[in-house]
Amino acid sequence: MKVSQTFIPTLREVPADAVIASHRLMFRAGLLRKLANGLFAYLPLGLRSFRKVETIIREEMDRIGSLEMKPTVVLPGELWKESGRWDAYGDALMRIKNRLGADFVISPTAEEAFTAIVRDELSSYRQLPLSLYQINTKYRDEIRPRYGVMRGREFVMKDAYSFHANDESLDKGYQDMGRAYRRIFKRCGLTVISVRADSGAMGGSGSEEFMVESEIGDNTLLLCKSCDYAANVEKAECKLDYSPRLSIEAAKAAAASTPAIEGIDTPNVKTIEELCGFLKTDAKTFIKTLIYRAVNVELDLTGAPGCDALKRQSAGASAAKGGVEFYPEAFFAVLIRGDLDVNEVKLAAFLKAAEVSLASEADVTRLSGAPVGFAGPVGLKNLPVIADFTASAINDGVTGALAKDRHYKHVAYGRDFDPWKTADIRTVKAGDRCPHCGGELYEKKGNELGHIFKLGFKYSKAMNVSYLDEEGKSHFPSMGCYGIGVDRAMASVIEEHHDDDGIIWPITVAPYQVIIVPIKYNGIVKETADKLSDDLEKAGIEVLLDDRDERPGVKFKDADLIGVPYRVVIGDKNLAGETPKVEIKRRTEKESRLFELGNAAQELAGMIRKELSELNE
């Protein structure tokens, strides 16, 4: 392909909002243009790499026997109501109404669509396992789309769904998928961090996230310096640096020698730090108490303090049929040791809530009877108290006294208050100890490229999918779901493979494998360039020929920017000798080498095939 016949509008300037390398380079190299916030058009050069990533994913899915399908991008709202996600999914779900008043969504994932199709066709265990996938457009109504296609509103995702008759089969499907994902990332030249949250048990609810390190990653990862432990901060655990007291009896016993609880005035003392100074104590003795508002809480609150008046709603099928029942809104007091932070994802998971956030000032005052800063568990009657395990270890602590400028000291867990529930809701951070080996944990920022997940029976029950076993007995199939973001994978390749001059494409996903740069596109140089291009194309190599009437410096700069793995420079001088030569340079290397023109096509094709097979093997 001649540069003059394609459309590669390279830029010297960088869009103001492009703060990460892939965003900058995708614009500068003419791969991408913006249509609106979070909506991007792939230009011809960008689409070539995009399709290669897609093809690698497709090949690896096909290799493990997953079958490609194509449901629609716009999906009927009815299916989402059946599963309960019409209500349970947050505002990022793009819900639309057509002109006849029917509800639709623009698919952010497609559990419902695949489950509905399988439901209608599945009758016998003989049809299982079944693994289906699509590579198709997805949409999420992101509030703040950022970083180019790394977090866009519209994107392409490979999403796969598998259906199984037993745990062994689900486990095999899940393992196969994990292996396919590792191959996909390797073939794309991506280094991924595997973050497992397996229960260990077969069947169960295992999951594995495939992350790439990124300074702007959505995810904070905790990694162990001593072993291969890696966890998302959302779920990370750590070795305990205290002795939790899980029974009230144990807590009471530990409080035997604690002085009696004592109210104190603490005027003008606001932060935990100030309070520690005032009381000459340590934040670790403080029982921090935070009031949280939670939305769509599925946890059963029957009998919880202050929750008598709450009513459960149901979405989709009733709970008995695998559907979802939830409290639209509920408030909780959350206790944690004063030097630690509450992990809101863990809290939401514990409450089975769609969302948790700190309660408003007005709600705090209403519920705790005091301004923000003086909440505490002692005497708190109208809220369920959730204590992190760290709070349960405090037998002589300080906490708010539910009144302005008042605290309690000598507070003992179990003696002076008895929380409704205890749980692990602590945010693990760098310096904490590895839960596996006790080694020191450190942090990395990461972006999720892929996720494999054992869904279990969530959708098959909610949507009433069944099959008959050998004895004619009806069962729900268990399911797995598995996703890879194509755009994000492509952008991550650029994040990992670039330098100050531009992109450095791995050969497998390069838009072209060779760029031929004639010093001046005329005479013998033109003839040589044309012939070399033809010869390479005949050998199956993808060639870009820079036939523009530009200075060599401009062409070299563009070649580096768009990152084609091999550059061939053809000039009069090297052609003039007894054995005409051309200059070949790899994008990864500084120096070029001279090759005899007669062998150049063959040698170059050989190098490229070798590099391809190394990455693809």
Next chain:
Amino acid sequence: MKVSQTFIPTLREVPADAVIASHRLMFRAGLLRKLANGLFAYLPLGLRSFRKVETIIREEMDRIGSLEMKPTVVLPGELWKESGRWDAYGDALMRIKNRLGADFVISPTAEEAFTAIVRDELSSYRQLPLSLYQINTKYRDEIRPRYGVMRGREFVMKDAYSFHANDESLDKGYQDMGRAYRRIFKRCGLTVISVRADSGAMGGSGSEEFMVESEIGDNTLLLCKSCDYAANVEKAECKLDYSPRLSIEAAKAAAASTPAIEGIDTPNVKTIEELCGFLKTDAKTFIKTLIYRAVNVELDLTGAPGCDALKRQSAGASAAKGGVEFYPEAFFAVLIRGDLDVNEVKLAAFLKAAEVSLASEADVTRLSGAPVGFAGPVGLKNLPVIADFTASAINDGVTGALAKDRHYKHVAYGRDFDPWKTADIRTVKAGDRCPHCGGELYEKKGNELGHIFKLGFKYSKAMNVSYLDEEGKSHFPSMGCYGIGVDRAMASVIEEHHDDDGIIWPITVAPYQVIIVPIKYNGIVKETADKLSDDLEKAGIEVLLDDRDERPGVKFKDADLIGVPYRVVIGDKNLAGETPKVEIKRRTEKESRLFELGNAAQELAGMIRKELSELNE
């Protein structure tokens, strides 16, 4: 691929709403399932054929140098407001609002997106011509989706847009595209009727529709028995069977001997037929007068009767900048000879209106001063009158008298009334004469598969796209746009290639090229089947191996239903002889032939390659 390892849920029953062969067969053969009205999921087998159609289109686009891109499916409403189509496009445009209140559309076509991208990158004539395309998801909020994917809500379209510096270049781009389309349809095995509406002049506003004949076609085509004239009824013209009088003077002269106009009572006479009986005259002497309501009329109505109070609105850029100004609503009296029908598409085109429809009874009464059935042009003051040319030839006619049970006779065009405009708004029908050769026209129903269209400057002006010519002068580029529906093309292949037993895929778009049916999948038969399958796959042939434990009859029926072009039957008896044989049958033929097993793979591969190259050449 073994049948047991894929997912081909064939059906014996046909969905109740499947009235055409492709819809029925796509369901029965397990190619497609319904997610909701107008939303269909392609199952693995269907997707294979779908991708082949897509690939043929891609190859032919690439061959003519069109460059593939990928804008988003969800497009910013702002761009549609710039072009004016946000308002001008009908209700089939799926307009959505995101959670921040911003407007979007789900793309039904993408003129705006491509024009916006080119606008930002185009500076010099040297960059032109530029031809860009996408193969991507589209959405139309159809009120009545029907006939499976033939008229679904979501579909995939190849849409291309070209940009040119002069008429010759636009003409070449348009001709290239036409040739590419003819090759695409030929390669898919489709017989298309080309319906041209070229202005003939280079540049201009040519268009060509590629139709397939279909009993349920959206389009009525008029074809000439004597020459190759073919036209959509929406635009069809015919040789005139009367002498139109375009000047009022000519009309007055022709009315010289016409008796004076005379009012008559016509009690209980309602239809033109009844009136003809009552007056003992012919419908051809009747001036039928219909009151139409038109929406978003761009035709300038300054000075038209009854239009003084109408206000023009503008959409997008102002008219001076290529934008659109229109009257949101206007009414017209339309005259036509009594034996003919008004062609509403021609009328809308003449008025440059988004939509025309017969006025409501209330509006007719209000505007004509009489109940429906008594409108007429004589004395009609408060409406612009548009006369079809046929009405202009009537110099002694009958028409309504703007009062209940009253008509006029001896009405002469030009003498008794003078319409605001005359135009060709007649519906041409079978039996009319060809405008080219005078031959007899006949009708066919057709579905549009593709359309190529010279847009001219509509979008480049409205969206202010410009480039500098060699002298540094700024110009708008002219544009063409070109579409093919992928789903509809695939369904049309089935419409054209099927019999009572199922689909008969052309080799180029068959999901598999060979199906191997072992009479019983075990022992020597299984070994032979496996080996033949391997050998064929090694030769690059796509093979489906029916390894199910079903009776041969069931397997044969399914093989016929899914329509694989070559069937190989392997059975004990034929393998037992001295030279083992297998039975090969083409889906198009009744009889099978015996082939020596030793040569079967090679011969079959040869036949398939020959067939492929014949269609693809």
